Amino acid sequence: MADWFPWGGIFLLGAYHGLNPAMGWLFALALGLQERRRRALLQALVPIAMGHFLAVGAAALVLIALPNVLPLRFVRGGMALILAGFGAYRLVRARHLRWVGLRVGFRDLVVWSTLMASSHGAGLMLSPFLLGPICVVPGLHGSEGFYSAWLVSLRDGIGIVGMHTLGYLLTMALVAWIVYEGGHLALLRHTWVNLDFLWAFALLGTAFLSLLG
Numbered sequence: 001m002a003d004w005f006p007w008g009g010i011f012l013l014g015a016y017h018g019l020n021p022a023m024g025w026l027f028a029l030a031l032g033l034q035e036r037r038r039r040a041l042l043q044a045l046v047p048i049a050m051g052h053f054l055a056v057g058a059a060a061l062v063l064i065a066l067p068n069v070l071p072l073r074f075v076r077g078g079m080a081l082i083l084a085g086f087g088a089y090r091l092v093r094a095r096h097l098r099w100v101g102l103r104v105g106f107r108d109l110v111v112w113s114t115l116m117a118s119s120h121g122a123g124l125m126l127s128p129f130l131l132g133p134i135c136v137v138p139g140l141h142g143s144e145g146f147y148s149a150w151l152v153s154l155r156d157g158i159g160i161v162g163m164h165t166l167g168y169l170l171t172m173a174l175v176a177w178i179v180y181e182g183g184h185l186a187l188l189r190h191t192w193v194n195l196d197f198l199w200a201f202a203l204l205g206t207a208f209l210s211l212l213g
Helices: 005-019 025-035 038-068 072-092 106-119 123-130 142-182 185-212
Strands: none
Touching (some): 005 142, 025 038, 038 106, 038 123, 038 142, 072 123, 072 185, 123 185
């Protein structure tokens, strides 16, 4: 049970990202409403999830590599500072990327989602897991040890990013479908503001967790 506990947290963090309208499901909903087809909404979710995976994966790749070349305490301390700065910035200036319109293709949605997830610091939120016991492999030294540690960390990092993206995609699809079928559009603006506010505090909380290791 203890071995699966961190993975549940990773999944729930992805689900939390999926709840935020700014992270993709609102865009997919708008495409579905514009074309008046449920299929258009569902098709948009795939490239949006792919972009999120790329953004989180890029951040994860850096976080996995750093402990192999720098002391882990320095990496955790630096990440805590970055997360705290990111959270403070999101508190005072919560702006979203603007898109030129709703006439977008698969590649456009991938690029938009990648930029949106990056601007929200989505990958950085996984730092307590990527810099924790799941990915960090102690006791391996020399060139062979470095290579072995890198492979093990990379394998586990891919699993973390995959689990996170699964939670993100399932939650995003569920929320978009409920709003599309139920017509609860009047609640969107209020929910968006609240989630962005909570997101900033989540970044600050993750900064604290990064220090704890």
